[in-house]
Amino acid sequence: MLVEEIMKTEVITLPPTATIKQALFLLNKHKIRHIPIINEHHQVIGIVSDRDVRDASPSIFETDDSNPAELEHEIQTIMSHPVVTIHPLDFVEEIARIFYDKEIACLPVVREKNRLVGIVTEKDMLYTMIQLTGTHVQSSHIEIKVPDRPGILPAVTAIFGKRRTNIVSVLVYPYKGDADYKVLVIRIQTMNPLPVIQDLREAGYALLYPNNTVGLNQ
Amino acid sequence: MTCTAKYIFSEDLLHYHFHKDHPFDQKRVLLTTELLQYAGLLNDSDIVPPRKATDEEIKLFHDHAYVEAVKRASKQSLPEQEAVEFGLGTEDTPIFPDMHHASAFLVGGTLTAVDEVLSGRAKHVSNLGGGLHHGFKRKASGFCIYNDGAIAIRYIREKYNLRVLYVDTDAHHGDGVQWAFYDDPNVCTFSIHETGRYLFPGTGNVNERGIKKGHGYSFNLPVDAFTEDESFLCVFTTALKEIAAFFKPDIIVSQNGADAHCYDPLSHLCCTMTIYETIPQLTHQLAHQYCNGKWIALGGGGYDMWRVAPRAWAQVWNVMHLGLPASGPLPEKWISKWKEKSPVALPTHWEDDPSIVPYIPRKEEISEKNDISLRQLLKYTTLNTPADK
Numbered sequence A: 001m002l003v004e005e006i007m008k009t010e011v012i013t014l015p016p017t018a019t020i021k022q023a024l025f026l027l028n029k030h031k032i033r034h035i036p037i038i039n040e041h042h043q044v045i046g047i048v049s050d051r052d053v054r055d056a057s058p059s060i061f062e063t064d065d066s067n068p069a070e071l072e073h074e075i076q077t078i079m080s081h082p083v084v085t086i087h088p089l090d091f092v093e094e095i096a097r098i099f100y101d102k103e104i105a106c107l108p109v110v111r112e113k114n115r116l117v118g119i120v121t122e123k124d125m126l127y128t129m130i131q132l133t134g135t136h137v138q139s140s141h142i143e144i145k146v147p148d149r150p151g152i153l154p155a156v157t158a159i160f161g162k163r164r165t166n167i168v169s170v171l172v173y174p175y176k177g178d179a180d181y182k183v184l185v186i187r188i189q190t191m192n193p194l195p196v197i198q199d200l201r202e203a204g205y206a207l208l209y210p211n212n213t214v215g216l217n218q
Numbered sequence B: 001m002t003c004t005a006k007y008i009f010s011e012d013l014l015h016y017h018f019h020k021d022h023p024f025d026q027k028r029v030l031l032t033t034e035l036l037q038y039a040g041l042l043n044d045s046d047i048v049p050p051r052k053a054t055d056e057e058i059k060l061f062h063d064h065a066y067v068e069a070v071k072r073a074s075k076q077s078l079p080e081q082e083a084v085e086f087g088l089g090t091e092d093t094p095i096f097p098d099m100h101h102a103s104a105f106l107v108g109g110t111l112t113a114v115d116e117v118l119s120g121r122a123k124h125v126s127n128l129g130g131g132l133h134h135g136f137k138r139k140a141s142g143f144c145i146y147n148d149g150a151i152a153i154r155y156i157r158e159k160y161n162l163r164v165l166y167v168d169t170d171a172h173h174g175d176g177v178q179w180a181f182y183d184d185p186n187v188c189t190f191s192i193h194e195t196g197r198y199l200f201p202g203t204g205n206v207n208e209r210g211i212k213k214g215h216g217y218s219f220n221l222p223v224d225a226f227t228e229d230e231s232f233l234c235v236f237t238t239a240l241k242e243i244a245a246f247f248k249p250d251i252i253v254s255q256n257g258a259d260a261h262c263y264d265p266l267s268h269l270c271c272t273m274t275i276y277e278t279i280p281q282l283t284h285q286l287a288h289q290y291c292n293g294k295w296i297a298l299g300g301g302g303y304d305m306w307r308v309a310p311r312a313w314a315q316v317w318n319v320m321h322l323g324l325p326a327s328g329p330l331p332e333k334w335i336s337k338w339k340e341k342s343p344v345a346l347p348t349h350w351e352d353d354p355s356i357v358p359y360i361p362r363k364e365e366i367s368e369k370n371d372i373s374l375r376q377l378l379k380y381t382t383l384n385t386p387a388d389k
Helices: A020-030 A050-055 A092-102 A122-133 A152-162 A194-202 B011-015 B027-038 B064-074 B080-085 B099-118 B148-160 B175-180 B229-247 B273-291 B309-322 B332-338 B363-377
Strands: A034-038 A044-049 A106-110 A116-121 A140-147 A167-174 A181-188 B005-008 B124-127 B164-168 B187-194 B218-223 B251-255 B295-298
Touching: A020 A034, A020 A050, A034 A116, A044 A050, A044 A106, A092 A106, A092 A122, A116 A122, A122 A167, A140 A152, A140 A194, A152 A167, A152 A181, A152 A194, B005 B099, B005 B309, B011 B027, B011 B099, B027 B309, B027 B332, B064 B080, B064 B099, B099 B124, B099 B148, B099 B295, B124 B309, B148 B164, B148 B175, B148 B251, B148 B295, B164 B229, B175 B187, B187 B229, B218 B229, B218 B363, B229 B273, B229 B363, B251 B273, B273 B295, B273 B309, B295 B309
Parallel strands: B005 B124, B124 B295, B164 B187, B164 B251, B187 B218, B251 B295
Antiparallel strands: A034 A044, A106 A116, A140 A181, A167 A181
């Protein structure tokens, strides 16, 4: 999946000369946590987070000044730069890695000469993960322990195909404790997974919890 | 305590039939009815035949385009591509001749039940052929074409303006009804079900609480796979009492799916007939406490059609009618009539022998997890009374 498929293209931005007060106002108004700072050519030159802005604001314990001077400082005095950015044609999987490694939660999307075209946040990323797992549509869920060798996935999915059972998503996990095995997590669009479960059993596949309990449903 | 109760039934409820290998079989309703008749617990004067719901009534919940699609599918004139868009012609909800007609009678049965209760002719009415809770606005799913529960609740809201508590004890999440009233503070939905981690439809997390004005009026209690009677009843009774006290409904609509039983092939729960004796008794008690008795009970899932659904549903009627579930041996006539047809040995008593439940090694853990879900469920209800034991 590409970044351009999940990025938001309407981005709230500020020029470097805007005040911290303006940033605070925008963060609250739009319920956002990051504001890219752009110059007159729409190029990303910095970024501020809600935490940067809060750190630069006076403490809530000093309440005597209703309009303190700190809030009038220019945003460029507190913005982070250079900015980690991504391209619309980057892979979503890669940017998950960037979020994790850099411990950040927002990535501006830029094209030629750092021109801002969109934004991807940690929340957008999580939403995409939900779509990838298939948990957002009605399904039954089956876990199968399989040997880690070529050809196993088509062999297993052929069983679903034969029953005309539509697969919503397939995930492959490492099997804990034995590197020679993998766990296939298959979500299928049916309320009656029984025929498929029976076929899998008969074909000799090891079904995992809760379909591995003997004595039930006799 | 004897209450005026009515039982919706006629042959018209039996035509909702996909094909002979499909797990959803309305013969369950016939088996239930005969079980009660042969036991002398259901008289002809108790029975009210269902009417056929009008298109207008079905469209209280469903889209016009969907109803038209079901009608075309009934005449085998819906192209496959279009059918799939509406969830029709799938493995779960295959197309069958006259499916609109058959489905409209299930809906009509539930509407007849509503009319009987709200005209004051009866306090409690059951339509065990209804309870098709997976039906969506414009999509069939999970064996359900028209969502009679959702339609009936709309009907109650529009015609009588009562506040409705919907209680769904099917092993699967009552998603169709929940989403139908997700933003409505006048309809409170409560579903207890096996966690959606493995089981269809996958939703019904405790965090699904409703949106906008309806926030706080959707309750979901997912219980772990292999939950047994004791834990199921403990969390269910506490939750339902608290929810009823919080919402103070004018009328209760219950969906009495019978698939949480350890014999059921489609779920992983491990309950026995004990829960199907207790669930209707609690619903009955709360209907009198808050609703002047107004209670409509529907059927639902239940895929052990010989050993579980007939007894479980018959107990719903017994509680409605006599205030108590039946006990002791089942009528010999019922057993001898059906034993040849049943692929499994028929039960001989209303109660189950506790030994039918397999040994569950993680019982403690499962109960603990269910208790935590219960506490999360009730976290935001304004009441903070200690749980009734």
